[in-house]
Amino acid sequence: MSKRKIVLAFSGGLDTSYALVSLREQGWEVLTANIDTGGLHSGEGDVVRARAEELGSARHFVIDAREELYARVVTYAIKANYLRNGGYPSCVGAERLVQAEKVVQCALDNGADAVAHGSTGAGADHVRYDSVIRALAPQLEIITPIRDERLTREFERDFLRQHGFETSDKVTTYSINEGLIGTSIGGKETYGSWDYLPEEAWESTRSIKDAPEDGVELILAFDKGEVTSATTLDGAPIEGTGPGTPNYAILRALNVLAAEHGVGRGIHMGSTMVGNLARVGFEAPGMLTLIAAHRELERLTLSNRQQATKLQLGNTYGDLLHEAVYYDPILDDFRAFLDSSQARVTGEVRVRLQKGNVIPLGSRSPYSLLDAATRQGVVYGYGSSLWTGEQARAFAHMYAIPGAIAKNAGPQDK
Template sequence: MKEKVVLAYSGGLDTTAIIPWLKENFDYEVICVCVDCGQEEELDGLEERAKACGASKLYIENVIDEFCDEYVVPCVQANAVYENKYLLGTSMARPLIAKKLVEIARKEGATAICHGATGKGNDQIRFELGIKALAPDIRIIAAWRNDKWTMDSRESEIEYCKAHGIHLPFSADSSYSRDRNIWHISHEGLELENPANEPNYEHLLVLGVTPEKAPEEGEYVTMTFEKGVPVSVNGKAMKVSDIIRTLNEMGGRHGIGIIDIVENRVVGMKSRGVYETPGGTILMEAHQQLEELILDRDTYALKKEMGSRFASLVYEGKWFTPLRLAEQAFIEETQKYVTGEVKFRLYKGNIIKAGTTSPYSLYNESIASFTTGDLYDHHDAEGFINLFGLSCKVRAMKMQEQGENLF
């Protein structure tokens, strides 16, 4: 009986070529696994394609709700944004995909798991760290890093497939390299490979339009959260995945969430990409608007720092680590009272505040008002400033005594 290998399968050119390559070079029975995180029409015809290429079977695992509830929500609660721009759309999905690959490998008794991530990208790290953490005994085959892999371009992959009787609708110069799920879609390649080039948004965008093409009239949106979790849009209660779908439609219509970034990959190189995250951008902004009303100053400051650390951890593929669990435990503690309603207006790429309320709001009008309230006496500030600035004054006195100029 042949040994089995589980292949992370998208149906794209790389993983299509990998099926006959695995059979030819390792004599494995190839079991394909496509983890559905919301790829939409990309899943059409996958089973026929996989079997036509020589796979014995294809699993399509729908994990959209698990992805949204267990991976997206913690990142939203953390306000996790990599390098101030990237909302981690691809990064969040990879550990869940690795988890499902391991589950199917265990179910099938497979001895190896194969992926088609290149040796230059982040995904090889994310997949392999996940597999190592969950199944250290299973062999990992990274096709693009394997000595038996001789293909180095789309042209050579297409020729390899043709030589093995596989004729599929892929062209060598076709389009951008994309990754899509319910949270976002990324675009790399073509004119984007040169940072001096402006993106060709006319052909590039999938989820929305540029702000210039958005409606002239804005759209008001109201969202509610309970303990940091979004629960409704415009008064309609929904599960998280449906909230994201609804916000994607709204945000895309108004040109929200398009970023062009040159990011620092884990492997050390810089890469340029355009990301569309319309619903995610709205959701993150709404959550932040609520938090700034509720969290005290010290917690808010530390949480901002922790959010940046959490984003880097997710970006680097370290989801299945004690550090992620510890950081998430802190974040979850901060969310106990992040409950309330956020209203905003979407207009030509902008998310404009229109009012935030919460039963746990720390904003006290009696204190914050310019008129004197019962809880704050303006004269109290004098003693505070004297103490707060004492070290500055003492040092200035000493420098003056020595005849030194401070600045």
């Protein structure tokens, strides 16, 4: 009788390493799938493959999902200017949709009986994975050793060592997940609300103290809300980009460059989808740079009503995606609105990256509302040929009336 077959979403980290060995011991034929959503750098895919084979994977798959992730998730996060609770770009959480879908497809393609992932029951990732699996392949069994056995990272480390597999102590101190959008970092300091992560916990970003004093200026070009290039002021593409570079590669290059200037560090604290408060460190240098630039271009090209409506709907869309509401048709409605809102968000933004800050210095666009006003003789703080002083006085008089009425409502003192 052949073994039952299972596909494990495998990152090479502590949790999935434990899961691979544990599932083999339970009699499963374990296939491993490493979904590249931007967390694999030069040579790292080979390292993960070697780890999977060392731990006993029957077959290992590496699936490149970076372009799909950008097109389906990152593009709309930027169009929405989405930052969870105003600050967190949903670093790895938003990537789980694509990762889980690829793992399910791998399981179906290889005739697997089940899917496994290394999520704990304490965070939101287990809900994200399960939501996709239940929607796309309800016939597949879901096996989650870390969640079901409620294991500590120290136990997992010792288990692997007892089975003859070398395991670093660092993996028990911090749980690190890296992707195209950013990196999440969890550890003892994030279990409470007071302590900040120490310098050694950060993966890619320089401290503000060690970042270059002078910073760097860039020009980011957008077409209908999508970044098309990142260059220096003299027009040279930043390292890692060039003509024909896909969007995801521009984000990846900005992750490197902005990290050198201390951009992107933060600790997010907010309610999870199950209601408890959680805290996690993150690094998202490229994403925070793009959102800051994109927002600045929208200020030049969108009306106040467009911006206000986008703020509300964009946050709702991002929250639903973060909370694993992946397949509700309302998300298609949100995306249609976001696409429509970007019709005029075309142009360039000049930004400075300096000592942890993203500073928009200027913007220009063929759809500039500021230029349109200037052509009609309206210059803020200087004057206007569209109205007279008498008309301005009349407007101010009429505008003040509702406030004056409200102020004087109610019984009057005698």
